[in-house]
Amino acid sequence: MLDTVQTLSAAAVEAPYYLPTGDECAVFDAAYRNKLPLLLKGPTGCGKTRFVAHMAAKLGLPLTTVACHDDLTAADLTGRYLLKGGETVWVDGPLTRTVRQGGILYLDEVVEARKDVTVVLHPLTDDRRVLPLERTGETLEAPDDFMLVVSYNPGYQNIMKTLKPSTRQRFLALEFDFPSPDREAQVVAAESGLPLERVKPLVLLAGKLRELKGQDLEEGVSTRLLVYAASLIRDGMPVMKAVEACLLQPLTDDAEIKRGLDDLAVALLG
Numbered sequence: 001m002l003d004t005v006q007t008l009s010a011a012a013v014e015a016p017y018y019l020p021t022g023d024e025c026a027v028f029d030a031a032y033r034n035k036l037p038l039l040l041k042g043p044t045g046c047g048k049t050r051f052v053a054h055m056a057a058k059l060g061l062p063l064t065t066v067a068c069h070d071d072l073t074a075a076d077l078t079g080r081y082l083l084k085g086g087e088t089v090w091v092d093g094p095l096t097r098t099v100r101q102g103g104i105l106y107l108d109e110v111v112e113a114r115k116d117v118t119v120v121l122h123p124l125t126d127d128r129r130v131l132p133l134e135r136t137g138e139t140l141e142a143p144d145d146f147m148l149v150v151s152y153n154p155g156y157q158n159i160m161k162t163l164k165p166s167t168r169q170r171f172l173a174l175e176f177d178f179p180s181p182d183r184e185a186q187v188v189a190a191e192s193g194l195p196l197e198r199v200k201p202l203v204l205l206a207g208k209l210r211e212l213k214g215q216d217l218e219e220g221v222s223t224r225l226l227v228y229a230a231s232l233i234r235d236g237m238p239v240m241k242a243v244e245a246c247l248l249q250p251l252t253d254d255a256e257i258k259r260g261l262d263d264l265a266v267a268l269l270g
Ligand SMILES: Nc1ncnc2c1ncn2[C@@H]1O[C@H](COP(=O)(O)OP(=O)(O)OP(=O)(O)O)[C@@H](O)[C@H]1O
Pocket: 017, 018, 019, 020, 021, 042, 043, 044, 045, 046, 047, 048, 049, 050, 051, 153, 179, 187, 191, 223, 224, 227
C-alpha cells in the first residue's frame, strides 16, 4: 500500500510548471471554493497529474496522491486496526488523514479501485461532506479546505470498469486532451530544455501518430513521451534514435504496424 501513496506538504513545494490549455485552473479554483469534488478524464500523459500538483501548490494545500489498483479496498483508504506492541490501534488511511487535516486527496485511475471504495466516497461527495468510519464509530466532517480529486483514462475502461452514474454525477468534471501543437511545443521545450524549433517537428510527428488512434494504435503518443524524446535529444542522442525509443516502440508490439510508424517518422523527420 505504501508505495502507492505519496504526500507533499504545501510548504515543501513551489508550484510545478503547468501551461493551461483552457479555463481548467479557474474551474479547479471554483470547485475548491465551493467545496465540490472534481473528476479529471483524459488520455495518458496529457498533464492531469501535473495539473493537480500545480493547483495544490498554488492553493497552498498539501496533496496526497493514491494510485488506485484493483486490490485497493475502502479500508486501504479509510484505515484499519493494526496490532502494535501487543495492542490493537486504529491507523488512519490516506483518505481519513486528509479529511482530518485538510488538503487535497487525489485518487489516480479511480475506476481501478474495488467497488466498496465508492461507498465511502458517496457521503463525502454530496452536500453532507462526511466520512463515516464504521469500525471506529466516528463520523468525520470534512473541513472547508478538504477537496477530493479523481482521475481516469476513459480509453482504458472496459464495461466492468466504469464509474456508476450515481458516483460520476457527484463530481464536477473536466475533460483533458493534448494541448494544441503550439502549446504542446512550448510545454515540451520548457520541460526538456530543447529549443522550440527543434521540438516542433516532434510535435508534428505526434499529431500524425495520434491520427492513428483507434485504427492501428490503441493510444496516440503522449506529451509525456514527447518530453522523454526531447530530453534525450537535448542530451545528445541522435533524433531518429530518440524517436524510435520514445515515440514509436512504446506504441505497438505489432511488427507490421511498427514498420508503418517508421515510414511516417522517416517521411517527416528523416
Ligand atoms: N499543460 C502542461 N504543462 C506542463 N507540463 C505538461 C503539460 N501537459 C503535459 N505535461 C508534461 O507531460 C508529463 C506527463 O503529464 P502527467 O503525468 O500529468 O500526465 P497524466 O495525464 O497524469 O497521465 P496518466 O493518465 O498516465 O497518469 C508531465 O510530467 C509534464 O512534463
